[in-house]
Amino acid sequence: MDVPNLPPPMWRHPEFARGARDMTGTALGIAAWGLLTGIAMAKSGLAMPLAVLMSLLVFAGSAQLAALPLLAGGAPLWVIWATALCVNLRFVIFSAGWRRYYADLPRASRLRMAYFAADLNYVLVMKRFPKPAPLAESVPYFWGGVALNWPSWQLPSLLGLWVGDRIPPQWGLGFAGTLALLGLTYSLLHDRSTWIAAVVAGAAAVATFALPLKLNILVAIAAAVVVGLLIDHSTPRPVVPEEDLT
Amino acid sequence: MSLGEGVLAILGLAFITLFTRSFFLFPERDLPLPAWLEQGLRYAPLAALVAVVAPEVVLTQGRLITTWMDARLPAVLAATAWFYWRRGILGTILAGTAVLLAFRLGLGW
Numbered sequence: 001m002d003v004p005n006l007p008p009p010m011w012r013h014p015e016f017a018r019g020a021r022d023m024t025g026t027a028l029g030i031a032a033w034g035l036l037t038g039i040a041m042a043k044s045g046l047a048m049p050l051a052v053l054m055s056l057l058v059f060a061g062s063a064q065l066a067a068l069p070l071l072a073g074g075a076p077l078w079v080i081w082a083t084a085l086c087v088n089l090r091f092v093i094f095s096a097g098w099r100r101y102y103a104d105l106p107r108a109s110r111l112r113m114a115y116f117a118a119d120l121n122y123v124l125v126m127k128r129f130p131k132p133a134p135l136a137e138s139v140p141y142f143w144g145g146v147a148l149n150w151p152s153w154q155l156p157s158l159l160g161l162w163v164g165d166r167i168p169p170q171w172g173l174g175f176a177g178t179l180a181l182l183g184l185t186y187s188l189l190h191d192r193s194t195w196i197a198a199v200v201a202g203a204a205a206v207a208t209f210a211l212p213l214k215l216n217i218l219v220a221i222a223a224a225v226v227v228g229l230l231i232d233h234s235t236p237r238p239v240v241p242e243e244d245l246t
Numbered sequence: 247m248s249l250g251e252g253v254l255a256i257l258g259l260a261f262i263t264l265f266t267r268s269f270f271l272f273p274e275r276d277l278p279l280p281a282w283l284e285q286g287l288r289y290a291p292l293a294a295l296v297a298v299v300a301p302e303v304v305l306t307q308g309r310l311i312t313t314w315m316d317a318r319l320p321a322v323l324a325a326t327a328w329f330y331w332r333r334g335i336l337g338t339i340l341a342g343t344a345v346l347l348a349f350r351l352g353l354g355w
Contacts, residue, residue: 025335112267183338202300224293
C-alpha cells in the first residue's frame with residue numbers, strides 16, 4: 001500500500017519563520033520581565049520545585065505575581081484562584097478575538113493554541129492579519145510566534161529563580177519590558193481613532209490604578225472600546241461624487 | 247502551605263490560564279456576539295498595552311510623579327524618538343534602557 005505523502009511539518013511553513021521573526025523585537029523585553037518574575041518568585045519564599053512548576057505551567061506573568069504573596073501567606077485556595085481569574089480577565093476578551101481566526105479548527109487544536117496565547121501573540125497575529133478571518137497561514141504564524149515567545153519568557157524566568165536578588169533593582173530591568181510594550185503600542189497607532197482610544201485607555205488606567213486585582217486594565221479596555229466605537233460611528237462617510245450626466 | 251497544597255494551587259492557576267485564554271474558543275458553536283462588540287474588539291489589545299505602560303511611566307507607588315527629574319521620562323522620550331526614527335522594537339528597548347541607566351546611575355534621577 002502506498003504511504004500517503006505527509007504534509008510538510010508546520011515549522012517548515014514560511015509563515016512560521018515570519019511569526020518567529022516578528023516576535024524577535026519584543027523578545028528582549030519579555031525576557032527582562034521573565035527574569036524579574038523569576039526573581040520575585042525566588043524572593044517570595046516559594047519552595048524551589050513549586051516555583052519551577054509555577055513558571056512552566058502557569059505561563060501568565062501578572063497572574064503569577066498577583067498569586068505569589070497569597071501563596072506565601074497561606075491564603076485559602078479559592079482566594080488565590082479568584083485573584084488569578086480577575087487578573088486574567090483580559091484574556092477572555094482576547095479569546096473572542098481569537099475565535100474569529102481559529103473557530104474552524106478542531107477543539108483540541110483550539111485549546112492547545114489558547115493555552116500558549118499570551119498578549120503579544122494576539123497583538124502580532126492581529127497586526128499581521130488585520131482582517132480577522134479563518135486563514136490557514138495564520139496558524140503557522142501563530143506557532144512561530146509561540147516558538148520564540150515561550151522560551152524568551154521561560155528561560156529568563158528559570159534563570160531569575162536561580163540568581164534570586166543578585167541583580168540590583170536600580171538597573172531598571174522591569175522598564176525594559178515596559179519599553180517593549182511601548183514600542184508595540186506605537187506600532188498599533190495608525191489613525192485618529194486608535195490614537196484617541198489609546199489616550200483614553202492610558203488616562204483610564206492611571207485614574208483607576210487604585211482598583212484591586214489590576215482591574216484598571218479592564219476599565220481601560222472598556223473605555224477604549226466604547227470611545228473607539230463612538231468615533232467609528234460618528235465619522236461621516238466620505239462623500240461619493242455624483243455621476244456627471246452632462 | 248504544604249507541598250501538596252502548593253502543587254494543587256499551581257495546577258489550579260494553570261487551569262485558570264487555559265480557562266480564560268480559551269473562554270470563547272472552547273464552544274463548538276458560535277456565540278452570537280453583537281456586531282458592535284466584534285467591531286470594538288480591535289481596540290482591546292491596544293488598550294491593554296497602554297493600560298500596562300501608562301501607569302508604569304507616570305506613577306510612583308500609585309501616585310502621579312511630581313518632578314521632571316525622573317529617569318523614566320527621558321527614557322520614554324528616547325524610546326519614542328527611536329521608534330519613529332527606525333521603527334524597530336528591539337532598538338526602542340535598547341535606546342530607552344540606555345538612557346534610563348545613564349540618568350539613573352549617572353545623575354541619580
